[in-house]
Amino acid sequence: MGSENPGIRMTYGNFLQLDELLSLQSGPEGYDPAPSNHEMHFIVVHQAFELWFKQVNRELEEALHLLNVPDVEENKIPVVVSHLERCSEIFRLLASQWKVMETLSPQDFLAFRDRLGTSSGFESWQMRTLEMLLGLKSEQRVGGMDPMEHNRKLHSEGKLSDSVMANMNRIDELPSLNEVLSRWLARTPVNGVSGDTEILQNYVEDHLSSMVEHGESVIAHMVKIGHGTEESIRPRIESGIVGARDFLLPDGVANPARAGLLYIESYRELPLLSWPRRLVDTVVDLEQAMLLFRSHHARMVERMIGRRMGTGGSSGVDYLDMTLKYRIFTDLWAVRTMLVKRDAIADPVNSNFYGYAADN
Numbered sequence: 513m514g515s516e517n518p519g520i521r522m523t524y525g526n527f528l529q530l531d532e533l534l535s536l537q538s539g540p541e542g543y544d545p546a547p548s549n550h551e552m553h554f555i556v557v558h559q560a561f562e563l564w565f566k567q568v569n570r571e572l573e574e575a576l577h578l579l580n581v582p583d584v585e586e587n588k589i590p591v592v593v594s595h596l597e598r599c600s601e602i603f604r605l606l607a608s609q610w611k612v613m614e615t616l617s618p619q620d621f622l623a624f625r626d627r628l629g630t631s632s633g634f635e636s637w638q639m640r641t642l643e644m645l646l647g648l649k650s651e652q653r654v655g656g657m658d659p660m661e662h663n664r665k666l667h668s669e670g671k672l673s674d675s676v677m678a679n680m681n682r683i684d685e686l687p688s689l690n691e692v693l694s695r696w697l698a699r700t701p702v703n704g705v706s707g708d709t710e711i712l713q714n715y716v717e718d719h720l721s722s723m724v725e726h727g728e729s730v731i732a733h734m735v736k737i738g739h740g741t742e743e744s745i746r747p748r749i750e751s752g753i754v755g756a757r758d759f760l761l762p763d764g765v766a767n768p769a770r771a772g773l774l775y776i777e778s779y780r781e782l783p784l785l786s787w788p789r790r791l792v793d794t795v796v797d798l799e800q801a802m803l804l805f806r807s808h809h810a811r812m813v814e815r816m817i818g819r820r821m822g823t824g825g826s827s828g829v830d831y832l833d834m835t836l837k838y839r840i841f842t843d844l845w846a847v848r849t850m851l852v853k854r855d856a857i858a859d860p861v862n863s864n865f866y867g868y869a870a871d872n
C-alpha cells in the first residue's frame with residue numbers, strides 16, 4: 513500500500529515544497545550582508561502579494577475561458593462568479609496587508625532602500641498580467657504606459673525570463689474579460705428577444721423617455737422644497753439625459769451590450785436575470801476592491817517615503833494617486849447614473865420568458 517510506505521508518505525513539508533519556499537527570503541545570489549529582520553519582512557510581504565497575484569491570474573484566466581465562447585451555458589455563470597469572488601476577497605485581504613508593511617518605520621526602510629536600486633513594484637509582471645486580463649488598456653494608463661513594451665525591453669536586456677515573456681505574449685493575444693463580458697451582455701434577451709435591433713432600439717428609447725419624465729418630477733420636487741430654482745436644476749438633469757442618450761445610442765443606434773446591461777440592472781425581479789446580475793455585481797465589486805487596494809498602497813507609500821521619487825523612477829505618490837482614476841469596466845459604472853426607480857419604468861414585455869416571478 514502506497515500510504516504505508518514511509519518512502520513516499522506525503523508530508524506537509526513536501527506537499528507545500530516548504531524547504532524551497534522558505535529558502536527564498538535571503539535576497540538574490542551574493543546579497544551581502546544578508547537581509548536584516550526589517551528587510552526580510554519587506555521581502556516576505558512582497559512575496560506574499562506575488563503569491564496571491566499568481567492565484568488571481570489563474571482565477572481570471574479560468575473565468576475568461578468560460579465566458580469566451582459564442583454561447584455561455586447558464587450553469588457556467590455561477591462558476592465564473594465564484595472565480596471572480598475569490599479575486600475580490602484576495603484584493604480585500606491585500607488591501608489590509610499594507611498595514612503589516614506599515615510596521616516598518618520610514619527610517620528602518622531608508623536603512624536598506626538604496627539596496628533596491630531601480631527595482632520597484634512597477635515591474636511586477638503578475639500585476640500587469642492581471643490588469644491585461646481584466647482589460648486595462650495602455651491609453652487608459654498614466655502616460656499611456658505600455659506594459660508589453662516595458663517588459664519586451666527588460667526581456668531584450670536579459671532581465672526577464674523567456675518563460676515570463678512568453679506568458680505575457682500569450683495573455684496579450686487573449687481577449688480581455690471586459691471584452692468577453694461585453695459580448696456576453698450584448699446577447700442578453702431584452703423583452704424576451706435576443707439580437708433584435710428594433711426591439712433594442714424601442715426599449716432604449718422608452719427608457720430614455722422614462723428618464724425625461726422622471727427628471728421633470730425631480731425638477732418640480734427640488735423647486736418645491738426650495739433646493740434651487742428651475743434654471744439652476746434643469747440644465748443638470750438635462751445634461752444627464754444627453755449623456756445617457758450618447759451612451760445608450762451612440763450614433764443614434766442602440767448599443768446591444770449597454771442596452772442588455774441596462775435591462776439586467778433595471779429589472780432586478782426577473783429570475784432568469786439573477787445570475788447575470790450577480791456576475792455584473794461581482795465584476796463591479798472586483799474593480800472596487802482593486803481600487804481600494806491601489807488607494808491603500810498609495811497611502812502606505814505616502815507614510816513611508818513622503819513625496820520622494822519612487823525607486824522605479826516615477827513621481828512616487830503623485831503617480832500612484834493618478835492610478836486611482838483607472839476604471840476598466842467603464843460601462844458597468846456608467847449605467848448606474850442612468851437607472852430609474854422601478855415603478856417609473858415600463859414593466860418588461862414577455863416577462864414569462866424570464867421565469868416565475870415576472871408576471872407583475
Ligand code: HEM
Pocket residue numbers: 557558561562613621631632633634635636639809813816817821822823824825826827828829831832835
Ligand atoms: C515600503 C514599501 C513600499 C513602497 C515605499 C512602495 C513604493 C512604490 C512606488 C513609489 C511606486 C511607484 C513606482 C515607482 O516609481 O517605484 C510603487 C508601485 C507599485 N508597487 Fe509599491 N511600494 C511598497 C511596497 C509594495 C508591495 C509590498 C507591493 C506588493 C507587490 C507593491 C506593489 C506595487 C505595484 C504593483 C506597483 C505598480 C503600481 C502601478 O503602476 O499601477 N509595493 N510602489
